[in-house]
Amino acid sequence: MGRDPKVWEDPMEFKSERFLTRGDGMPQAFDLTGSREIKMMPFGAGRRICPGLALALLQLQYFVANLIREFEWTVKDGEEVDLSEKQYTILIMMKNRLRTHISPRRV
Numbered sequence: 001m002g003r004d005p006k007v008w009e010d011p012m013e014f015k016s017e018r019f020l021t022r023g024d025g026m027p028q029a030f031d032l033t034g035s036r037e038i039k040m041m042p043f044g045a046g047r048r049i050c051p052g053l054a055l056a057l058l059q060l061q062y063f064v065a066n067l068i069r070e071f072e073w074t075v076k077d078g079e080e081v082d083l084s085e086k087q088y089t090i091l092i093m094m095k096n097r098l099r100t101h102i103s104p105r106r107v
């Protein structure tokens with residue numbers, strides 16, 4: 001389903017913006033709860049859907065926001081961000097590792 005062009009536009013392209021909200025609070029292209037549609041279900045769907053969904057989403061957002069707020073992230077000297085991908089069993093991974101230098105914003 002995740003690679004079906006009838007479900008997702010350019011399914012094989014990394015487009016994080018497809019997950020942005022429209023600005024009116026409504027999700028743009030997907031619904032994780034399975035109540036409106038089923039396009040993507042990292043938390044399952046239906047009666048046995050993950051009861052920790054809301055907590056998990058909140059925690060992840062908070063975790064990433066804190067990593068960005070607390071640390072300056074730079075690519076290692078001489079390297080560039082390369083978003084090429086490779087298939088590894090059922091996972092899609094970065095073809096070339098992203099090596100970063102992380103330093104505290106506040107000392």
Ligand code: HEM
Pocket residue numbers: 041042043044045047048049050051052053055056
């Ligand atoms: C990124 C984080 C998480 C992911 C991707 C995830 C994913 C899932 C998935 C796929 C299921 C199976 C749903 C099904 O059978 O259809 C599940 C079940 C469950 N999850 Fe999560 N989960 C996450 C975090 C959490 C958290 C934070 C909690 C609790 C605080 C939690 C509690 C549970 C429980 C109790 C079930 C069993 C529900 C049942 O069988 O009725 N999960 N989760």
